[in-house]
Ligand code: 5GP
């Protein structure tokens with residue numbers, strides 16, 4: 001038997017009440033939502049690496065992969081895969097990155113498990129820096145992604 005994993009250090013750790021993504025899940029903070037089901041929500045990253053950069057979260061607060069059971073882990077990646085199809089189609093991207101950070105040492109800034117879906121175009125190959133989008137651009141791309149996910153679910 002393997003011993004249980006140790007907790008992953010993150011100085012940003014907070015209670016659910018103070019968790020920014022729990023606030024988004026509860027609608028207490030605004031976000032550009034692109035997808036929601038009973039257990040997950042997906043919304044645009046406020047400081048994206050590319051147009052359409054989306055975060056997929058389980059609604060249940062858990063900080064890292066180690067706080068979720070195997071089913072929850074499988075489900076959040078299944079949703080990320082589904083969301084990626086809408087993100088890539090809506091942004092006319094050529095590929096996408098999946099990123100998921102656990103703990104401060106891995107650059108996790110928000111202590112609520114989330115999977116990044118980051119679309120990428122061939123012309124941007126190799127660039128991995130944050131970009132600036134205004135509210136109008138964010139709203140437009142969120143609408144396009146949401147519509148694409150809905151269209152793919154019900155063609
Ligand atoms: P991490 O480094 O924890 O994997 O990623 C956290 C991500 O959340 C960052 O890319 C950051 O831009 C994004 N983020 C931080 N605060 C907010 C917020 O209030 N709203 C949204 N939509 N994204 C956020």
Ligand code: ZN
Pocket residue numbers: 016019020021022023060061062111112
């Ligand atoms: Zn939370």
